[in-house]
Amino acid sequence: KSFTWHGFDDNRSIDVGGDRVHFGTAGAAVSVWDHETRKHRPSDLRDVYDVARLVDTLEHVHFHIRTLVARDMVEARDLDLNTAYAAAMGTSKPMGTSFFQPEHVVEAVDMFDQMLGGKPGSFAERPFCVANNTFVVPPLRYAEDAVRSMVAQVHTGMPINLLSAGQAGATSPAALAGSLAQALAECLSALTCVNLLKPGHPCVMGLWPFV
Structure with a gap:
């Protein structure tokens, strides 16, 4: 927690x-x-x-x-x-x-390892960069490239801001309570996905409903 x-x-x-x-x-x-x-x-x-x-x-x-x-x-x-x-x-x-592609995540972590002295795995031991990952295309659909990047972020030890950015009345319910509930469901699904890959991987629940 x-x-x-x-x-x-x-x-x-x-x-x-x-x-x-x-x-x-x-x-x-x-x-x-x-x-x-x-x-x-x-x-x-x-x-x-x-x-x-x-x-x-x-x-x-x-x-x-x-x-x-x-x-x-x-x-x-x-x-x-x-x-x-x-x-x-x-x-x-x-x-x-943020990162467009998983390959970019891996290259960035290699660069961060160099910044921390050059030992492979140095960044995973002391991760100073969090990935902003808008993993979902509301309502309730995963964004393929973002999810592939999310998998790379887990494997390289990069903490993740799990972001859902639905717009009330357009890509989420018009009622704000419904928009918030949808964002929570989307972020919980990503949190589940991350924990299936690596239990306890550091994440932030980034509910980001727009009006």
């Missing part, structure tokens, strides 16, 4: 679970407000890194999940690996990102 979400600096690790509350970032914005031009522009990899650097200095922000999409990364593999690298280099706090 709880796990340690390590920081790259282990002194900044946090314990997830119980009645503990932590604040952090998240999102996938595709544009950023440029303070020099005073206009919005497409976000790029430097912005991903800069936001991580900012979070690293903020006392009351405890973890960093990438907030922006690096739109200068055209291919999915380039986006996944460079985002993971930029976030990890920008902060020593617990961090997270």
Whole structure:
């Protein structure tokens, strides 16, 4: 019911679970407000890194999940690996990102092993990156690539944010209670799947119903 979400600096690790509350970032914005031009522009990899650097200095922000999409990364593999690298280099706090394909998960974990000294399995011993995995296409259907990535995340020891993002009245019931019940059912199904693969693997129930 709880796990340690390590920081790259282990002194900044946090314990997830119980009645503990932590604040952090998240999102996938595709544009950023440029303070020099005073206009919005497409976000790029430097912005991903800069936001991580900012979070690293903020006392009351405890973890960093990438907030922006690096739109200068055209291919999915380039986006996944460079985002993971930029976030990890920008902060020593617990961090997270998402992955399009299971192969990218494996490559990212290999990279994290190198960051932790080069010994294979180092990341699994002290996982400082959580995977944001929107595993479902509401209502009640698995997203194949995301589920394949989820399996890779379990096998490589990466904790998982299990995210269900149905929209009330569209992909989930219009009544908010029904939308919440559907999201819970979807997240419970993913939690069951993860525990069938590896009992006790660290997960966060990420019910994310939209209106």
